[in-house]
Amino acid sequence: MNQLLQTVTSTLRTTIQNEIGSASNIINAAIDGINRVNPFTDIPKPNIPVPNLDGLANVSLPPTIQQALTNLNASIPSVGAIKDKLEDV
Secondary structure: OHHHHHHHHHHHHHHHHHHHHHHHHHHHHHHHHHHHHOOOOOOOOOOOOOOOOHHHHHOOOOHHHHHHHHHHHHHOOOHHHHHHHHHHO
16 A cells, blocks of 8 residues: 555656646746847846655655555455355345
């Protein structure tokens, strides 16, 4: 369960950082294009910092939640068990 959670949050972290970097590059390229044809003073490029999302790299569920999920999973009957019960009726 923790491995899945860590994979999801790590992917989310990387995606957010990459998208902010890409947006910054697009904005800077647009401003460069405007400044090439702008007869007045150059428009300054904004500084869009990419957030540090390292906290998403080590997310994990507390052991009590993991155990509760394991217990819940163990209490859910399989499809085969449900089928057998229905056939018995």
